[in-house]
Amino acid sequence: MNAKIHSLNPAGATARLDNAALTRSALTVIETEARAIDILKSRIDASFLRACELMFDCPGRVIVSGMGKSGHVARKIAATLASTGTPAFFVHPGEASHGDLGMITQKDVVLALSNSGETDELLTILPLIKRQGVPLILMTGNPDSSLATMADVHLDVSVPEEACPLGLAPTASTTAALVMGDALAIALLEARGFTDEDFARSHPAGTLGRRLLVHISDIMHSGDKVPRIAADASLSDALVEMTRKDLGMTAIVDQGTNRLLGIFTDGDLRRAVDDDDIDLRATPVTQLMNPRPKTIAADKLAIEAARLMEDHKIHAILVVDAADCVVGALNIHDLLRARVV
Template sequence: MNAQTNAAAAILPLTNPLLDEAAIRASALAVIDTEARAISILRERVNAGFLQACQLMFDCPGRVVVIGIGKSGHIARKIAATLASTGTPAFFVHPAEASHGDLGMITHKDVVLSLSNSGETDELLTILPLIKRQGVPLISMTGNENSSLARLADVHLDVSVPAEACPLGLAPTASTTAALVMGDALAIALLEARGFTSEDFARSHPAGSLGRRLLVHISDIMHTGNQVPRIGADTSLTTALVEMTRKGLGMTAVTDDDGRLLGVFTDGDLRRAIDDNDVDLRNTPVRQLMSSSPKTITADKLAAEAARVMEEFKIHALLVVDADNRVVGALNIHDLLRARVV
């Protein structure tokens, strides 16, 4: 069993006599089935209205303003956040606050996406005439295509559901899930239409792990100057060991008088030399023991590329060279770990 299975086993069976294990499982499965059906129905609603909504948001010279209140407000916030992080500038406006000044945040360059399951939410209907007066395109997302909000909108997206997962038919459950999925469908359709890339995504998530992997360059984390271990080809093995120990990267570059790379001498090369009884550790020049075709990388490459090279070739450090093969830096796996690239 995996950790999750073990954790579940640790809390079962139920000890409270008021809790019925079979009933709880049945209730949970019924919710999942109900919401799955609500989502599956959305497939047939990716229609001309959906395409028109995408066109309005794609052509929008301003931002997509997403509004909603109550549970629809929570979903509206999530949709606005998803749009903004996937290449469609967007933000959330609370309709009640809009009536008290925040309506000024909406300009004639924007598109409004309004969420209400009933389509009759007072706070929304109060501000719609003012939005329409500005000539702002209005997209509605409701569960009632005959509602006031649906009829006032330029485009209506039907997110009605056969039933809520709540057995009382009161708590928004399946309806909010359907609205959220429709919002995700809009966001991802626009992402692909814009040619939005993982690098674009990382720029809006610089603090996340993806941002670190995609935005950190070798030049940001490499050792430079006197921090880079380097020796000449005629240097003795003993001196090479001193340089490696002083710089602490587990290797040293071997360069000519102009700083061009000739090879690399690593901890592994040292171990092999020690195991070879014919090697004079004190006097053998490092050129006889170095690797003459080391893996290198340039400073403009992403740190994630360095991680890939290290993993592919089972090495723990890389030398950084310029276009003339001069050594300009060095890094090892610990530098990537500190930068949280791996």
């Protein structure tokens, strides 16, 4: 069905939405921008390597700058660099000429973006920055432009055409610049040996951060909050302890050493109730417990407890030390509250 919807465009003329035309336009944009990205492969050359070297050896910060749409891309590149091990921040070139230039020091490297290579605001500040001996990396769409010839390193991100049919709106050119920025950031990430734990430290509020930074010791119940009973305790004692501590299980420990002997869970209770051969009043809890429970150390990541619970279809786990003494406990609800799972 080729639906057509009529509306007024900004000029007041009647416009029409044609589903087939919308589809053709979208596919054209994707194909045009894909070609622009593909061309970048041939530009991973000596200039790219020199840019990586300058940024890798930079004792300060990588200062990323650009105006208009290039400025939006520059902000994203700065954010990607900063989150992947290369300290960086964005400086607006217009604000730089009104005081923010003081943010840039001789220890820094400047990465500036301009599709035309003739951006007035950059042409105003970059000669001053260059005079301080700050290395300049320019990413432009015109290798013969004023900014390109000023650069210590020029990265060519020119494109054959914009995806905009008018050839005016920055589309393929901004995509190419963004991809080149990502290429720099990830190349540097790998060169620095940046790990997922390093990434998590700069994203503590994200899912990855919680999974890689939250340890068992951060969320486990400890001290008197750990459900535990002695080996000579009755089933009634076990039920009271489980109810009071509300973790769905209790540890059975050696009273003198606190060494773990087994675990008794609400699942064990249900199985005992279903077994007509078991006298719930007379049978000691040690005969109903699991003598080989799954345990974990307090210094392990919480996500490891989640994996253990999932793999073994259990909802709670005991935390033990090197001597197999009980030091804590946690269940699936603790992991959910910590937003680890």
